[in-house]
Amino acid sequence: MSAEAPTPPPAPPPARATVAKSNRAQIILFSLLTVLLTAATVWGGRIWLRNSEMLVFAVGEANGPEAKFAAKLETVLKNNSSRLRLKIAPNPDNTRALAQFDRRDAALAILRTDAKVPPRARALAILEHDLVLVLSPGGKKIKSLTELKRKKIAVIGDGDNSVAFVRSALEIADSPDAAQRVQQAPANTPFDKLFASGFSAVIAIEHASRIIKDKSYEQYARRSGGFTLNPIDAAKALARKYPAISEETVSTGMLSSSPAIPDDELDTIGLEWLLVAQSRMPTTTASELARIIYENKAELALSDGFASKIEPAETDKDAFIIAHPGAAEYINDDTKSFMDRYSDMMYLGAAALSIIGTIFAAIYAKITRIAPKRASELAGAILGIGERVEHATCVEHLDELQDELEAILRRAVVGLRDGSVSSDGLDTFKLGYELVRDEIALRRDHLKRHPPAQDDNVVVVKAASG
Structure with a gap:
């Protein structure tokens, strides 16, 4: 019986083939590490950028609309995973908040256009309109601005600021007589009591959003005698003369639906509440802030109606407070391309890829590579x-x-x-x-x-x- 010859063991692979496989494995490994480290760098850079900017928001009293809006904006920024964060700085009143802004101790503030505007303030958005309502006893219409100036006027509005605004708009010089004729009305005083106490006219300066919700006007209108809402026929002239004043329209039935007050559109004047930023705020920051504000209007509206109809800031060069370039950039072109949104991350990724790839290439060439x-x-x-x-x-x-x-x-x-x-x-x-x-x-x-x-x-x- 013949014995079969033992099968010879397979020949080992050539040494140089093993070297080539080792080098190829190293190249693949270093390539994967380059991609992974680049992705980690971009992700880390994005996290760092998203948490890198804190904005101080100067506001008035804690329960005021400015503070409440700032709190809403802070929440919206967090919910949108924005890199921007707010630090709300409360003040006794809005005048002191604007003083803090003027000292550059705050990046953001809210002002009404009749306030002393800091020279470095740039508008991001129009948050609210205040309408000037000229009221008189029922059946006693005020025919002109000249006639209004001669009457004893009670002002319902934001403290001394509103009284000063009325005197300025009506061009009533500061004098003891003027102080008697234009007075601040006690808070929550009904119109009929003001008329009964000797005032021939009441000028109410209120948020447009609040006027729509306020049912007290309709209740007063249904009482015996009611009141008359008077137009300001010189509204356009006043808006041209005083840049802080805006020309406004009171729409039909805005104060009362039954009876309809006014029964037709009525011209008047008003003021605007603006969210302003420092002129030195980076364009990218202002643009991102404007985008988040305009895309989340519903979440920023207060329960009393303040900021319920946020509007873009005026981008014309002759605007009373010019828009911040970042806000204007977004307002004028709110469709950002992929490159616009992610160019920073792409540049960071390209730089990281170049640096990390160069380092691994040097390690491979000088240290780990098995030379042929x-x-x-x-x-x-x-x-x-x-x-x-x-x-x-x-x-x-x-x-x-x-x-x-x-x-x-x-x-x-x-x-x-x-x-x-x-x-x-x-x-x-x-x-x-x-x-x-x-x-x-x-x-x-x-x-x-x-x-x-x-x-x-x-x-x-x-x-x-x-």
């Missing part, structure tokens, strides 16, 4: 074969040397392809290969022409065996 064998080193092995050619005594020996030479050539070709062999010294390799190949051919011809002598003992053995 130079072709000139393989030439040395070829020359070693050449030295053994002259000692070959038979064709079989030359065949073995020929196989070794071809194996080195094959190794060089494969190595040049996969990177395990460099082309350094390739000319030397080619020259050595051709030289040894020719030597083998010459030695083969020589052995064919001059075969080695046969050993007599060998012949006798062969003959005997035959």
Whole structure:
């Protein structure tokens, strides 16, 4: 019974092929690490940018509309994951809040246009309109502004500021007589009591949003006698003369639906409440703030109606308070492209990719990379074969040397392809290969022409065996 020959173990892969695989694995690993670290850098940079800017918001008393709006805005910024954060700075009143803003101790504030406007204030949005309502006893219409100036007027509005505004708009000079004729009405005093106490006119300066919700006007209108709402026919002229004043319209039935007051649209004057920012606020910050405000109007409206109809700031150059360039940029083009929104992150990503990729490339080239064998080193092995050619005594020996030479050539070709062999010294390799190949051919011809002598003992053995 014949025994089967054992199967020889598989030949191990060439060392240089292992080197090439190792280098390829390193390249893949470093490429993946570059991508991962770049993504981590961009993500970290985005987190850092989103939490990098704190804005101080100067407001009046804690229960005032300015403070309440600031609190709403703070919540909206958090809900929208904005990088902007607010620090609300309360003051005893809005005048002191504007003083804090004027000292540059605050980045944001709210002002009414009849206030002393800080020179560095730039508008972000119109939050509210205040309408000037000129009321008189029922059936006693005030025909002109000149007639109104001669009457005793009670002012319902924001303290001394409203009284000063009325005197300025009516051009009533400061005097003891003026102080008697234009007075601040006690809070929550009904119109009929003011008329009964000797006032011929009541000027109410109130938020437009509050007027719509206030049912007291309709209740007063239904009482015996009621009241008359008078137009300000000189509204356009006053708005041109005083930039802080805006020309406004009281729509039909705005104060009362039954009876309808007014029964037709009526001209009057008004004031605006503006959210303002420092002129030095970065454009990107103001633009982002404006975007969040305009896109979240419903969430910013107060329960009493303040800021329920937020409007874009006036972007004309002749506006009373010019718009901040960042707000104007968003107002004039509120459709931001992908590049506009994410250009900062893309630039950060490109820079991070360049730096991290350069570092890993240097590590691979100088430290971890297994350097390929130079072709000139393989030439040395070829020359070693050449030295053994002259000692070959038979064709079989030359065949073995020929196989070794071809194996080195094959190794060089494969190595040049996969990177395990460099082309350094390739000319030397080619020259050595051709030289040894020719030597083998010459030695083969020589052995064919001059075969080695046969050993007599060998012949006798062969003959005997035959």
